[in-house]
Amino acid sequence: MIKNVVTLFIIILAFAFGNAQKEDDPVAWSHTVNKLSDTEYELIFTGIILKDWHVYSQHTSDGGSLPSEFTYVNAGEDYELVGETLESETHTEYSEAFEVDETFFSDIAVFTQKIKLLKPDIDLIDVNLWYQVCKEVCFNKEFDFTISLGGNTVVLEDKVVDDLSKTLSASMELDLKNKERLNEGVEDVANGSSGLWTIFGLGFLGGLIALLTPCVFPMIPLTVSFFTKQSKTKSKGIANAILYGLFIVVIYFLLSLPFHLFDSVDSQILNTIATNIWLNVFFFLIFVFFAFSFFGYYELTLPSSWANKMDNASSKVGGVIGIFFMAVTLAIVSFSCTGPILGGLLGSTALAEGDVATNLSVGMLGFGVALALPFALFALFPAWLNSLPKSGGWMTTVKVVLGFLELALALKFLSNADLVGNWGFLKWEIFMGIWIVISILLTLYLFGLIRFSHDAPKQRPSLPRIFIGIVSAVFSLYLILGLFKVNDLKLLSGFPPPKFYSVFEQKSDCPLGIDCYKDFDEGVAHAKNAGKPILLDFTGWACVNCRKMEENVWSEPDVYKIINEEYVLISLYVDDRKELPENQQFDYKFNSGRVKTINTVGKKWGTFQTLNFNAASQPFYVLLSPQMEVLNSSMQYVDKDTYKHWLEKGLKNYRR
Structure with a gap:
């Protein structure tokens, strides 16, 4: 008391x-x-x-x-x-x-x-x-x-910092005027419900592809027949099959819950996948491992004892719980085909903007719905089973195609590690060249010109296989024309490295060849001399939406002209792991007394963004005058018309 x-x-x-x-x-x-x-x-x-x-x-x-x-x-x-x-x-x-x-x-x-x-x-x-x-x-x-x-x-x-640290810390804090403008009508279309629907669609597509694999497809008629024939009434059989499908959805959704536990410990623990060098290398190796399992060099399986225990449990228990264990058995025995697809889903959601754990749950929900749908539909309409194609070599073709797609996705993670680590070995032309090789090999495989050990005896390619082969050939040609600058590869924006990350000598190492500054003070000094306003661009090497903005919005002629001619562009990379020179490294002391060591380029500009703009996401754009007047609201990932209007309003305020 x-x-x-x-x-x-x-x-x-x-x-x-x-x-x-x-x-x-x-x-x-x-x-x-x-x-x-x-x-x-x-x-x-x-x-x-x-x-x-x-x-x-x-x-x-x-x-x-x-x-x-x-x-x-x-x-x-x-x-x-x-x-x-x-x-x-x-x-x-x-x-x-x-x-x-x-x-x-x-x-x-x-x-x-x-x-x-x-x-x-x-x-x-x-x-x-x-x-x-x-x-x-x-x-x-x-x-x-x-x-x-x-x-x-x-x-x-009291934690003491030296005089150099005090001086450099003071230079990090801007004396911004009209700061209230930053929060006026902030636009960001990257993190809405439409993004979650896109991720759900990707998961659903992954589930549909998994249905066509040899681990899952043969199970559809067997399982539906079991429910419809073993049940005492037709309605009971249909209800059991629908319940079976519902449990499949629940099981795959539950697989995403541990990631929410990680997220509750540290809200950034999953998002670090996009920028951590060694996590990206690890994902690259995992995806290559998945790809070769699809090529038939080895089989990925969970311990058979797991499936046996679940199967025995379903037989002994019966009823609703028995049906649940049947669904768990399906998830275990189909892992060799679904595991790599789920890995691809994890990789895709890690690269997407927004909360990774939520993205993954939505994607897994879509995957489970697609996987469960046939069991419910064929139970309702059993006559449709007669129209199902027979199992055969075409399912092996599906697995090999997925293997090539896994290789292409793996390269994205290796590219992230290369960009963030400033290694310089996977430049834009090399990345595109490897993708072209992967695409050509896929085309040759689909037309039967190369084979794998687990392929069926050689025979004339089917019409669907020829059609997909033609699509692959067209995509290969699209990549080749892009490599030789005949087209701009806008369909792939955000996936390959930025085009200025090139093996050839470039006029500028900035987006689209625009003259830019990667140091804030240098950029401000030039803006004062030129009498131009500043476009402050907080970006990242591994930021997919940053590349999309540069290649889909900035590249539009009217937007490009405004940025190139009317503004001084300052691009600050918050995930750059390059060490600062010793005389520029310092300790920043927050008001709370906590001291943060600023020893890399990324730490400097990430802290700079948080201190002055209370933001930590990228892309993040701010319009400033050389005298540190805020000219418009901050801006994030938006469409071309919105961005153009935002730039023009900033110019108008500057001239006023």
Whole structure:
């Protein structure tokens, strides 16, 4: 009781302090400790929030304002977390801006975490809280708690940075004028429901392709016949087959849930796939491994004992649970064909913009629906089974075609690693040359000119195979003409490396040959001399939507002319792993006291973007005058007309 009174008293004091806060610091944080036993403690973090401001729950919906995140320093070594971090009362409302339900705190936010000591002499616990606080605008904030379990006074040792670091840190913060313009009508069409529908469609297509493989296709008539013939009534057989299909959807959806657990630990853990060098190399090797399994050099299978156990369980249990185990058995025995396709789905969602875990769940849902659909449809209309083509060598052809597609996708991950690591061996021409070779080999295979060991005896290619071979030949010609600059390869924008990443000497190492600056200060100095406004481009080597913007929007003649003639382009790559010169490396000290070492180009410009524009996504565009006046709202991934209008409005404001 006394502990609760003390906690309430601290909250009241914090509330009184919070009302005295300024609007640029809308939350006042405090903490208390309750001792539960000799080794167990309860940590309570309290935030008093100014009126009309919101701090967001750890569990707010994806696609809206960002959730609060706690980092417990040395958890697992000095102590362990008991359960999850609990929250006080929250509110949920629909956000018109993000078109999702957001869960947030008003007035007060209280988080509670129980811990159990692993080392008896531990007294100090360090906890970092990252949160977003919003009103008309949003700010990303951090707060570091240093907690004494014994109630001792904590004397914080101020982290000291040297004079060089102070000077370079000061140069990172801009004195922006008209900053409120940044949030006026921000456009971003990359992360809407249309994007999720596209990912669902890709997953659905992957499921349809999986149906045509030798591991799944023969199962359709066998399974449907089992349900319709073994059931006492026709309606019961149809219901069981539909339930079987529903369980298939559920199983593949459940496979994506572990990625949400990873995402709850660190919201960026999956997105690092797009920029981490060694993860990209790992994915490249995995996809090559998948491809050669499709070529028939070895078989990918899960342990046969798993399938046997599931099959036995389905026989013994019966009923609804038995049907569920039958669906699990199908997932296990078909893994050699579906595994590589699911790997491709994972790779595609990792490359897509937005929340990777959500993308993967939507993609897996589409995959499961496509895989389950035939079992329900043929149960409803069993006469259709007679129209199904017979199993045969054509299914081997499907697997080999998928193998070539896996090789092409694998190259994208190797290209990401090459770009981010500045290795310089997979330039645009080499990438396209390898794709041309893969496409030509696929064409030759489809016309029967090359074969694999598991192919059926040689015979005249079927009409569907000839048709797909012609499509592959046309695609090969399209790539060849693009390599020799006869066409612009816009259909592939965002997938190959940028065209300025070339083996030949280029006039510019900037998009579309536009003169650009990759250092902010140099670009501003040129803008002052030229009397032109600045197009500030936060981009990344592994950013697919950045390439799409450059190759589909910037390349349009009227947009290109405005950028090239009216603006000074400053392109800052936030994922560039190139080390800064020693005299430019420094420690940046945040207001919270946390110190971040800035030792690479990407860290410098990523921190620069967050500090000045409260943003961390790419592409991200800002229009500035040389005197640091914001000329228009910030801009992200949009269509050509919107982008052109945005550039013209910025010019108009600059001339005014």
